[in-house]
Amino acid sequence: MLNEVASFLNSAVSGCGATAHTPEVGHGHVLVESAHLHACAKALNESDEFDMNVLQVVSGVDYPERIEVNYMLASFTKNTEMILKVKLPKTSPTETVEVDSVVDIWKSANFLERETYDMLGVVFKNHPDHRRILCPEDWEGFPLRKDYVVQKEWEGMEINPAHKVNSGDHFFFKDVIAKMGGDEKKVTYSWKSDAEA
Amino acid sequence: MIEIDGKEIGDLSSFNTEKIKSDLLTLNMGPQHPATHGVLRVEIKTDSEIIAEATPYLGYLHRCFEKHVENVDYRGVIPFVDRMDYLGAMGMEWGYSLTIEKMLGTEVPRRAEYIRVLVAELQRIAGHLLFFGTYAIDLGAFSPFLYAFDEREKILRFFEELSGARLLYNYVWIGGVWNDITDDQLRRIKKFIDNFDEELKVFHSLVGENKIFIERTANVGIVSEEMAYQYGATGPVLRGSGIDWDLRKKRPYGIYEEFDFDVQVGRGEKGTLGDCWDRYDVRVREMHESVKIVRQCLEGIEEGSIMGKVPKVLKVPEGEIYMRTECPRGELGYHLVSDGGKTPYRLKVKSSCFTHVSMLPEMAPGQMVADFVASIGSIDIVLGEVDR
Amino acid sequence: MSGLTPDISEYATRESMVHQEELTFGKWLGNIWKAVSTCFKGMMITGKYIVARKPVTIEYPEVREELPANSRSRLFNDVDNCIACLQCAAACPVDCIYITATRRDKEAPKLKTDDGTPLKLDLKQYTIDTALCCYCGLCTTVCPTECLTHTTDYEFAQYTLGEMKYDYLAEDIRAWKHRVRG
Numbered sequence: 001m002l003n004e005v006a007s008f009l010n011s012a013v014s015g016c017g018a019t020a021h022t023p024e025v026g027h028g029h030v031l032v033e034s035a036h037l038h039a040c041a042k043a044l045n046e047s048d049e050f051d052m053n054v055l056q057v058v059s060g061v062d063y064p065e066r067i068e069v070n071y072m073l074a075s076f077t078k079n080t081e082m083i084l085k086v087k088l089p090k091t092s093p094t095e096t097v098e099v100d101s102v103v104d105i106w107k108s109a110n111f112l113e114r115e116t117y118d119m120l121g122v123v124f125k126n127h128p129d130h131r132r133i134l135c136p137e138d139w140e141g142f143p144l145r146k147d148y149v150v151q152k153e154w155e156g157m158e159i160n161p162a163h164k165v166n167s168g169d170h171f172f173f174k175d176v177i178a179k180m181g182g183d184e185k186k187v188t189y190s191w192k193s194d195a196e197a
Numbered sequence: 198m199i200e201i202d203g204k205e206i207g208d209l210s211s212f213n214t215e216k217i218k219s220d221l222l223t224l225n226m227g228p229q230h231p232a233t234h235g236v237l238r239v240e241i242k243t244d245s246e247i248i249a250e251a252t253p254y255l256g257y258l259h260r261c262f263e264k265h266v267e268n269v270d271y272r273g274v275i276p277f278v279d280r281m282d283y284l285g286a287m288g289m290e291w292g293y294s295l296t297i298e299k300m301l302g303t304e305v306p307r308r309a310e311y312i313r314v315l316v317a318e319l320q321r322i323a324g325h326l327l328f329f330g331t332y333a334i335d336l337g338a339f340s341p342f343l344y345a346f347d348e349r350e351k352i353l354r355f356f357e358e359l360s361g362a363r364l365l366y367n368y369v370w371i372g373g374v375w376n377d378i379t380d381d382q383l384r385r386i387k388k389f390i391d392n393f394d395e396e397l398k399v400f401h402s403l404v405g406e407n408k409i410f411i412e413r414t415a416n417v418g419i420v421s422e423e424m425a426y427q428y429g430a431t432g433p434v435l436r437g438s439g440i441d442w443d444l445r446k447k448r449p450y451g452i453y454e455e456f457d458f459d460v461q462v463g464r465g466e467k468g469t470l471g472d473c474w475d476r477y478d479v480r481v482r483e484m485h486e487s488v489k490i491v492r493q494c495l496e497g498i499e500e501g502s503i504m505g506k507v508p509k510v511l512k513v514p515e516g517e518i519y520m521r522t523e524c525p526r527g528e529l530g531y532h533l534v535s536d537g538g539k540t541p542y543r544l545k546v547k548s549s550c551f552t553h554v555s556m557l558p559e560m561a562p563g564q565m566v567a568d569f570v571a572s573i574g575s576i577d578i579v580l581g582e583v584d585r
Numbered sequence: 586m587s588g589l590t591p592d593i594s595e596y597a598t599r600e601s602m603v604h605q606e607e608l609t610f611g612k613w614l615g616n617i618w619k620a621v622s623t624c625f626k627g628m629m630i631t632g633k634y635i636v637a638r639k640p641v642t643i644e645y646p647e648v649r650e651e652l653p654a655n656s657r658s659r660l661f662n663d664v665d666n667c668i669a670c671l672q673c674a675a676a677c678p679v680d681c682i683y684i685t686a687t688r689r690d691k692e693a694p695k696l697k698t699d700d701g702t703p704l705k706l707d708l709k710q711y712t713i714d715t716a717l718c719c720y721c722g723l724c725t726t727v728c729p730t731e732c733l734t735h736t737t738d739y740e741f742a743q744y745t746l747g748e749m750k751y752d753y754l755a756e757d758i759r760a761w762k763h764r765v766r767g
Contacts (some may be wrong), residue, residue, distance in 0.1 A: 023517075024516075025518075025553050026299070026516035027517060027519055045282040053431055055428055056528075057547035061534050070517075070532065076442050081448050083517075106429065107428050107559070108555060110555055112552070115551075135256060136256070144263060172710045180687060186687055188671065188686050189685045190685075190688075271676075272723065276723070277678065350641070361653075362722075365719075366719075366720070375722075402627075403626075403630045404625045407627055408616070408619040409620060409623075489684060506740075
């Protein structure tokens with residue numbers, strides 16, 4: 001089915017560069033150029049052949065060089081589903097990337113795109129209400145990026161304060177190693193983190 | 198001349214009242230509000246009693262579990278997915294296990310499949326009973342809540358014996374289920390189910406046929422077919438709008454294709470199709486269907502092992518998958534991206550409650566505040582799943 | 586003063602107002618009859634519950650409920666049988682188990698667990714931070730000597746966070762062994 005969707009998109013939207021990918025494991029997807037995403041989505045929604053009338057979820061995935069945004073489309077009349085994917089290259093970790101919003105095609109995209117913006121820093125152009133949704137409005141950074149570091153303070157409140165975390169016993173193994181004459185091979189311990197107390 | 202308390206305050210005859218526009222009153226409903234079923238804040242702008250605008254604010258229960266599971270091995274994710282929809286945890290676990298099994302190509306033993314259907318349908322009954330009870334409370338009836346919780350308690354007690362926990366079971370594992378079910382337990386479920394069918398009819402006549410309840414819910418919070426598609430509604434909300442769509446029938450997973458049951462859709466019996474009463478009615482009739490499935494399960498359950506062959510160190514092959522299952526509150530989808538390691542590279546959850554909350558701004562305008570409470574109750578959201 | 590009354594058509598039309606049919610006297614009487622009769626029916630059901638149903642709740646501090654045998658409540662580790670394999674700590678999704686063990690001297694007397702596994706390590710620390718624990722039960726399923734188990738105790742509230750930390754090598758917790766293991 002993905003091949004048919006790709007050829008349909010190539011004929012309906014010129015220059016969208018739709019390609020179908022069908023891997024051996026898991027589900028395949030149709031990749032389109034990010035500039036033509038809105039046109040492709042509109043074509044899929046309006047075509048009688050595919051009739052993708054439901055946008056189920058917008059799922060962003062962060063990679064070192066790019067952010068992929070997946071649109072899980074489904075047709076409840078034809079009982080089909082597919083993944084429409086765009087790749088948005090990014091050069092620096094903090095940079096936001098841009099893609100067209102599809103709110104005017106599916107209204108469910110409103111909250112879903114806001115969530116993707118909140119979590120991954122994908123800016124959706126022409127979105128009617130482009131705000132953060134799950135994090136506070138003045139939160140810094142995008143939590144689901146791989147290189148995200150949580151901020152130290154928010155509105156005068158310390159984040160993860162020490163008195164709220166039980167500690168002390170985590171590094172008991174260090175005392176034991178010292179007692180054993182510094183021979184680490186004689187001691188086994190469960191603490192995995194490199195973080196210091 | 199207009200006089201107040203004997204004093205002349207002037208002539209208002211030249212005053213153009215047409216130009217006076219009453220200001221909208223901003224009212225915060227929640228986060229701590231019993232009718233929002235959790236920590237949902239809805240900022241409503243009301244004109245006297247009528248709502249002009251409603252904006253939901255989410256995130257009060259946000260844990261960012263999607264980030265957390267990127268550092269947890271595949272088996273350790275199950276306790277986290279439990280905590281999304283804590284009232285339908287069996288469905289959450291099954292959806293996740295199904296996603297991983299599909300990637301690994303694991304075959305699940307028949308007995309485990311039967312147990313999964315059994316617990317998922319009992320969970321659906323428990324979830325809908327909770328909806329039934331709390332919805333009655335939202336609309337001002339208290340005793341149905343107690344009766345529903347009495348029945349729900351029996352299911353939870355059974356789950357506790359089976360898995361060890363009352364809400365967060367960690368029971369459906371990748372490749373099978375944790376504990377085997379005993380014949381004695383099956384006998385007790387049968388006894389419960391036989392009794393429950395009758396009990397449910399009593400419940401329905403207590404609440405669903407009550408004139409006051411019908412007046413409060415019929416023609417309120419209408420979700421049209423077009424709107425349901427536009428907002429990606431699923432589960433009882435979609436079926437309440439008269440759309441015959443149930444994943445268990447349309448895209449069967451597990452062994453659902455072997456079971457004989459009907460998909461219940463809204464009929465618009467008491468008012469317009471897709472109103473609050475239809476959604477309530479669909480859920481009640483779905484409980485009867487679940488009873489049917491549980492009965493067939495008890496008859497057909499097979500002997501055998503309960504755990505398929507799963508490697509001890511789980512490594513999911515590279516690739517991506519999007520799997521969805523029918524949970525009590527709607528479809529639950531898992532988008533898993535694996536890089537071939539021991540932990541998920543990305544696990545995105547499609548939460549039905551999240552999409553249902555996005556319908557509120559369109560449902561609210563023109564409603565009375567009390568009707569808005571009925572609308573929120575009828576879409577049956579669990580904030581653990583909305584915020585994740 | 587028509588301008589002061591809110592004009593609801595500005596936002597949307599209230600569904601129930603639109604769909605309301607014309608109310609005749611007969612319909613009005615019918616509505617009242619329906620309301621009274623269905624409410625009476627509901628009261629009958631509630632009455633039946635009052636008379637025929639036994640209470641399902643228990644009076645908690647006086648009457649205590651016995652949880653099912655495989656209920657997942659407070660964790661107990663029988664340190665005499667623990668071989669410090671660290672599997673529980675690896676399986677824990679919230680990393681709340683802290684174990685430290687040293688290699689046993691070759692000259693020391695040989696020890697075995699109850700199921701015959703030789704002890705090669707001396708356990709120096711076995712602590713579970715129950716304030717972090719999510720009671721998922723994954724640690725007990727991987728335990729090879731079955732020394733780590735869930736008990737059915739459910740009353741273990743504490744005043745401070747530090748008290749939520751259980752040091753299973755301490756004498757008072759070791760003393761649970763006879764109660765838990767029977």
